[in-house]
Amino acid sequence: MADQAATMVPAGSTSHRLSFLGNLPLGALLLCAVLIAAATAATISNLTVQLPSALWVDALTAPDIDDMRQVLVHYAYLPRLAVSLLCGAALGLAGTVLQQVLRNPLAAPETVGVSAGAYLALALATLLAPSLLAYGREWVALAGALVAIAAVFGLSWHKGLSPLSVVLAGLVVSLYAGSIGAALIVLKHEWLAGLFIWGAGTLGQQDWTTTLWLIPRLGIAALAIGLMVRPLTLLGLDDEGARSLGVPLGVYRFAALGAAVALISFVVAAVGVIGFIGLAAAALARIGGARRFGQRLIMAPLIGAALLWAADQGVQLLTGSQGDLLPTGAITALLGAPLLLWLLPRLKLGSETPALTADRLPRALHPGLLLIGIAILLTAVLFFALFYGPGPAGWNFAFGDQLQSILSWRLPRVLAALSAGAMLALAGLMIQRLTGNPMASPEVLGVSAGAALGMIVALFVFVDASRPTQTIAATVGAFAALSVMLALGRRAAFAPERLLLAGIALTALFDALILILTATGDPRAMLLLNWFTGSTYGVDINAAILTAGLAAFLVVLTPLFLRWLDILPLGPTAAHGLGLNLTTTRLLILLMTAALTAASTLIVGPLTFIGLMAPHLARRLGLARAMPQAVGAVLAGALIMVAADWIGRTAIFPRQIPAGLVATLIGGPILMWLLRRR
Amino acid sequence: MLGVRPIAVPNRESWEAWVVEPPLPPEIADIGTLLEPNLEFLQQLRPDIILSIPFLDGIKPLLERIAPVTSISIYAEDGQPYERSVAATRQLAQLVGKVEEGEALIRETEEKFAEIRLRLEPLSERPIYVVSFLDPRNVRVYGRKSLFQEVFDRIGIRNAWTAETNYWGFSTVGIDGLAGSSNARLAYLDPLPTGATGTLTESPVWNAMPFVRSRSMLHLPPVLMFGTLPSATRFAQVLADALTAESANG
Numbered sequence: 035m036a037d038q039a040a041t042m043v044p045a046g047s048t049s050h051r052l053s054f055l056g057n058l059p060l061g062a063l064l065l066c067a068v069l070i071a072a073a074t075a076a077t078i079s080n081l082t083v084q085l086p087s088a089l090w091v092d093a094l095t096a097p098d099i100d101d102m103r104q105v106l107v108h109y110a111y112l113p114r115l116a117v118s119l120l121c122g123a124a125l126g127l128a129g130t131v132l133q134q135v136l137r138n139p140l141a142a143p144e145t146v147g148v149s150a151g152a153y154l155a156l157a158l159a160t161l162l163a164p165s166l167l168a169y170g171r172e173w174v175a176l177a178g179a180l181v182a183i184a185a186v187f188g189l190s191w192h193k194g195l196s197p198l199s200v201v202l203a204g205l206v207v208s209l210y211a212g213s214i215g216a217a218l219i220v221l222k223h224e225w226l227a228g229l230f231i232w233g234a235g236t237l238g239q240q241d242w243t244t245t246l247w248l249i250p251r252l253g254i255a256a257l258a259i260g261l262m263v264r265p266l267t268l269l270g271l272d273d274e275g276a277r278s279l280g281v282p283l284g285v286y287r288f289a290a291l292g293a294a295v296a297l298i299s300f301v302v303a304a305v306g307v308i309g310f311i312g313l314a315a316a317a318l319a320r321i322g323g324a325r326r327f328g329q330r331l332i333m334a335p336l337i338g339a340a341l342l343w344a345a346d347q348g349v350q351l352l353t354g355s356q357g358d359l360l361p362t363g364a365i366t367a368l369l370g371a372p373l374l375l376w377l378l379p380r381l382k383l384g385s386e387t388p389a390l391t392a393d394r395l396p397r398a399l400h401p402g403l404l405l406i407g408i409a410i411l412l413t414a415v416l417f418f419a420l421f422y423g424p425g426p427a428g429w430n431f432a433f434g435d436q437l438q439s440i441l442s443w444r445l446p447r448v449l450a451a452l453s454a455g456a457m458l459a460l461a462g463l464m465i466q467r468l469t470g471n472p473m474a475s476p477e478v479l480g481v482s483a484g485a486a487l488g489m490i491v492a493l494f495v496f497v498d499a500s501r502p503t504q505t506i507a508a509t510v511g512a513f514a515a516l517s518v519m520l521a522l523g524r525r526a527a528f529a530p531e532r533l534l535l536a537g538i539a540l541t542a543l544f545d546a547l548i549l550i551l552t553a554t555g556d557p558r559a560m561l562l563l564n565w566f567t568g569s570t571y572g573v574d575i576n577a578a579i580l581t582a583g584l585a586a587f588l589v590v591l592t593p594l595f596l597r598w599l600d601i602l603p604l605g606p607t608a609a610h611g612l613g614l615n616l617t618t619t620r621l622l623i624l625l626m627t628a629a630l631t632a633a634s635t636l637i638v639g640p641l642t643f644i645g646l647m648a649p650h651l652a653r654r655l656g657l658a659r660a661m662p663q664a665v666g667a668v669l670a671g672a673l674i675m676v677a678a679d680w681i682g683r684t685a686i687f688p689r690q691i692p693a694g695l696v697a698t699l700i701g702g703p704i705l706m707w708l709l710r711r712r
Numbered sequence: 713m714l715g716v717r718p719i720a721v722p723n724r725e726s727w728e729a730w731v732v733e734p735p736l737p738p739e740i741a742d743i744g745t746l747l748e749p750n751l752e753f754l755q756q757l758r759p760d761i762i763l764s765i766p767f768l769d770g771i772k773p774l775l776e777r778i779a780p781v782t783s784i785s786i787y788a789e790d791g792q793p794y795e796r797s798v799a800a801t802r803q804l805a806q807l808v809g810k811v812e813e814g815e816a817l818i819r820e821t822e823e824k825f826a827e828i829r830l831r832l833e834p835l836s837e838r839p840i841y842v843v844s845f846l847d848p849r850n851v852r853v854y855g856r857k858s859l860f861q862e863v864f865d866r867i868g869i870r871n872a873w874t875a876e877t878n879y880w881g882f883s884t885v886g887i888d889g890l891a892g893s894s895n896a897r898l899a900y901l902d903p904l905p906t907g908a909t910g911t912l913t914e915s916p917v918w919n920a921m922p923f924v925r926s927r928s929m930l931h932l933p934p935v936l937m938f939g940t941l942p943s944a945t946r947f948a949q950v951l952a953d954a955l956t957a958e959s960a961n962g
Contacts, residue, residue: 102891105920110888231850231884238849238886240917426741426756442777443752504770561767564747571748572771688743688750 062322062333069340076347077115083354084111113239117248118346118362119339121237121305124252124297126315126338130330131259131294133316134266135287138197140535142313143298144367144542146200147207149309151182152302153233154211161218172251175299182207183295189473189709198534202473205538206646209477212545213698216567217691234549235306235363237346244304251300258293259331266290267327309367309546310374311342317377342366360550367546374539375522378532398656405662408669415673419448419680424687444683446578447570451679451693452672453578453585454570454634455644459671460592461630462645463652463664467599468623469534472709475646476631480537482640483544484515485632489562490547505577505636512632515540520624533624544640568639568694570679577637584633588626592664595623599660639694644671647701650708674701714805714813720757722746729903731936733946754778761807782807786940787880791857794866797940821941825866828952832867835955838928839872840864840897841890844937845904848912850886854937857881863944867952872896880938888917897928899951901935930954 085093085103092098097108125143132141143149155178159166166174187195189203215233239245259266265286301308315338316330324333346362353360398404420441421432432440461476468474476482488511492504522536548566551559564571573581598619601609609616631645652666678700679693717737721727724742741757744750747767754762755778762775764783775781784800786793798818805814842860843851854860855873858881864871872893877883890898898921912918923929932950936943 099920102894102920102922105917106888106891109916109920110886231846236850238888240849240887240915423752426753439755440752443755561747569748572774574774683752688741688753689745690748690750 059319059322059324059329059333062319062324062337065318065322066333066336066340069337069344073340073344073347076344076351080347080350081107081111109241110239113242113245114237114346115343116242116245117239117305118237118342120245120248120252121301121308122311122315122339122342123335124248124256124301124338125308125312125342126319126334126336127256127259127331128294128297128301129312129316129338130319130327130334131266131290131297132312134270134327134330135290135294136195136197136200137270138195138200139317139320140197140201140313142310142316143301144208144307144309144370145204145313145538147182147186147204147211148179148295148298149302149307150208150211151185152176152179152299153307154178154215155181156303157215157218157233171303172300175303176296179295179299179302182211183291185706188706192472192709199471199473201538202471202478202534205478205541206473206475206643209541210643210698210702213567213695216563217695217699219563231361232306234361235308235366236361237305237363248300248304252297255293255296255300259290262286262290262293263328263331270327306361306363307367308342308363309542310370311338311345311366314338314366314370314373315341317373321377321380345369364546364549367542367549371539371543371546374542375536378522378535378539396656397658398662401657401662401666404655404657405665405669408666408673412669412673412676415677415680416448416452419451419676420444423680423684442575446573446575447679447683447693448676449575449578449582450570450573450637451675453582454638455648455671455673455675455697456668457585457588457630457634457671458638458645458675459648459667460589460664461627461634462647462671463649463660463667464595464599464623464627464630465645466649467603467660468620468627470603470605471534472650473646474534475643476627476635477640477643477645478534478537478541479627479631480515480519480540481512481628481631482635483537483541484518485509485512485635486544486562486566486640487511487515487540487547489565490544490551493562508636509632512628512635516624516628516632520621523624564692565639567692568697569682569690569692570638571690571692573637581633581637588630588633589668591626593661595626596660596664598623599664638675639692643698643701643705644675647671647705647708648674650705654708714808714810714817716808716810719759720754722749730934731939731943732934734942751775751778763804786859786938787857789879791881792862793857793859793881793938793940794862794944797859797944801941817941821945822866824945825863825948828948829867832869832952832955835959836868836870838895838897839870839893840899840930840951841872841893841923842899842901843890844901846884847905848915850884851890851900852882852884852937853890854882859937859939859944860947863947863951867948869951882937887912887915887921890923891921894922895926896923897930898923899930899932899954901932901937903934928958930958 081087081090085107089101089104090107093104093107094112097104099105129142132143132146133139135141136146152175155174156167156171158178159174185207186200186203189206190196190199265283269283269287269290298312315334318337319330319333322333322337324330342362345366349360349362349365423429423432423440423444458476462474465474465476465479466472485508488507488509489504491511492507496503518540519533519536523533548559548562551562598614601612601614602619602623606616609619648667648671649663651670652663655666657663657666674697675693678696682691682693682696685691685696718740720741720743721736722743723746724736724740727736741753743754743757749768751771751774754775759779762779762781764772764775764781766783766785768775769783772781772783782803784803786796786800788796801814801818802811805811805817842854844854845851853873855871855875855877857877857879861871861881872890873883875883875892890896918924930951932954935947935950939946
């Protein structure tokens with residue numbers, strides 16, 4: 035399965051210093067002790083506010099039903115505590131098993147898309163088929179989780195499930211699930227407030243049902259993992275070594291994976307998505323010196339439980355009993371992003387051989403003809419997008435005196451969609467050729483997330499922020515994110531895999547913020563979501579012309595990059611041999627990508643997947659060299675985006691579906707098909 | 713209202729579920745979502761005036777190409793949505809040349825409050841929580857800076873929720889957050905999320921809540937919590953009806 039097994043270096047120096055003390059994971063134990071001490075202190079403080087300590091034993095064993103304080107401690111406070119411990123432990127265990135099975139130090143419930151899949155399945159079931167939930171929420175969650183992980187495997191299979199490609203595919207799947215979720219919210223948000231709260235990981239309880247529901251389910255999954263410790267330990271070796279010991283690898287690998295996915299699904303079904311506990315617990319156990327798999331299986335759940343316990347008590351301490359609801363799961367996700375950034379330099383991922391496994395794909399005999407074909411198609415779609423659409427009297431072609439006023443609405447949107455699609459496609463092409471990773475795209479570079487963070491700040495700092503303010507804030511955000519990325523990447527000579535991972539961390543940070551906003555019911559979150567889903571709505575002609583001008587300018591610059599883009603996929607050694615200064619080349623391509631992404635993100639939001647899709651589409655059609663692929667991708671990107679905008683404007687007239695969302699919904703399956711196992 | 717009929721509103725289908733009164737005549741067109749009204753469609757309807765909210769200031773220049781835009785803000789940092797509703801009513805009445813009708817609406821609203829205040833005098837000693845259920849465990853509870861609070865003040869009812877609220881005058885809390893007042897009633901608004909009532913009756917925390925034990929719960933039909941004068945009147949009316957029905961039953 036994974037031929038480039040990832041090795042993990044547990045924060046080198048510490049573990050060496052500790053090794054003379056025997057093989058105990060002292061760091062991890064110490065961390066656990068600190069966390070438990072903090073959590074205990076917070077627990078005592080929270081409990082004291084609720085009930086005088088003289089009554090604690092009564093409240094635990096035989097609560098007086100007439101004393102509201104005791105009822106609350108017994109049926110709300112204590113079960114919440116139990117649930118936080120259970121879920122934290124389950125996520126830590128699941129994270130460790132995933133890392134072992136996938137030989138991937140970054141694997142975790144969030145990073146492989148499992149949490150997002152389970153969440154989306156439950157959200158869809160709640161809205162569209164509530165009767166399904168009667169069979170058990172866990173089954174719905176499990177089905178969603180399995181679909182998600184199957185999609186992740188499908189997307190990263192041809193890269194041998196290498197750590198980076200799995201995590202990237204996981205992010206893409208999570209983002210995809212997220213944008214379907216956003217579609218539901220935009221179209222039916224009045225009914226979804228409860229879903230937000232649950233989705234953001236609220237641990238609040240009102241009886242012991244959830245606890246009692248979780249214990250047997252988590253217990254069985256944990257037991258199954260416990261029975262597989264020996265074969266799973268061998269899985270950590272390379273395939274050869276394990277096979278020579280006579281272990282049927284495949285069976286155990288799938289069984290363990292199933293158990294981990296089940297653990298995650300149960301947690302999601304019970305309390306929603308608890309961000310980053312799984313990753314943090316598994317990684318901290320390793321870094322704390324738990325090197326053997328058996329040790330990690332014990333330490334990671336302990337750390338996970340302690341982490342979530344401490345985090346949840348901290349949240350309760352912050353909000354108090356009458357404070358606004360703050361979902362713990364989103365808070366942990368918020369804390370998880372910096373943690374991921376901190377972890378990056380401490381992980382040894384092994385650099386990936388840039389190999390767009392494209393060489394087996396057919397090459398077009400007449401690339402020129404093909405490009406002309408796409409261009410004709412684009413022209414046709416442009417014509418319909420501008421002139422044909424529904425009105426108060428049904429579908430009609432715009433003509434005569436109507437024409438001018440209708441065009442004044444449609445032209446800016448079509449122009450904006452066209453430019454944004456072209457720019458995103460070009461950005462995607464560059465980042466994919468730069469990183470040699472087919473799952474790389476502008477969305478995962480973090481620039482989009484940076485722009486989105488800028489928007490959030492603008493909406494909350496300036497009351498009634500006007501459009502220019504929003505634009506400036508988003509631009510500042512995009513470049514701030516880029517600076518962070520560049521600062522992080524400089525040490526590694528802009529090694530692509532570091533950059534992609536940093537982008538993932540930034541994206542996660544942004545996601546967590548959105549979750550917190552929506553869960554507290556702030557109406558401003560809706561404005562953000564509308565933009566987030568990629569709407570060309572409200573683009574005026576000046577903004578559209580500006581974007582189009584920018585797009586034209588950047589596209590004209592592209593020929594300067596073409597030679598590099600042809601060479602880079604051959605690998606660093608070949609690039610050196612051909613006299614390329616890697617650092618400078620990478621920096622320039624990165625800047626170009628960031629400019630393209632920022633300019634398009636401002637118009638159509640951070641989530642379109644055009645950047646991911648269009649280059650693959652061009653390649654699949656047989657455009658192999660950088661030049662024809664670039665032209666093909668730009669045309670295809672523009673085509674998809676204009677078509678998506680037109681469909682979005684007309685499909686449920688007079689309501690509108692954001693263009694970015696339409697592109698995503700159509701593009702997801704296409705992408706799966708393009709990247710299908712070869 | 714004011715004797716003028718709008719030609720289009722956004723989110724028509726939500727009206728029935730969340731606003732109810734005044735009823736929407738069938739010929740009023742739907743122009744899409746609140747935050748993204750369909751501009752192309754709106755222009756073809758040829759409106760005389762567009763009423764907007766500050767959230768749409770981003771597209772105000774576009775709206776102004778269709779018709780003059782009046783942006784009305786009921787919510788602000790200092791609260792007082794009722795005072796602002798009265799001001800907005802006067803502003804609108806002026807705008808459509810129905811100053812008389814506008815003053816009449818304000819007068820009727822005040823009179824209604826006075827009448828209900830009198831009617832509720834014997835029933836007003838207990839404070840009330842007003843909530844919307846979000847799911848079986850969590851509610852939005854309305855307090856200071858909300859329209860409901862200002863109605864309470866005018867009909868002589870005490871709000872049981874005295875803690876902080878956000879910009880829009882509500883706070884999102886778990887049900888257990890409503891245990892603060894021992895003699896409060898609970899008024900909860902329709903529409904309820906699916907599953908809220910079923911799960912609630914089984915929860916020990918719910919069953920121990922003072923208002924559940926004393927069976928003082930009022931189930932209210934939908935009232936737009938972010939509305940203006942008509943919603944304020946409607947809220948006072950449905951609350952008074954529920955309270956008097958409860959006292960009549962025992």
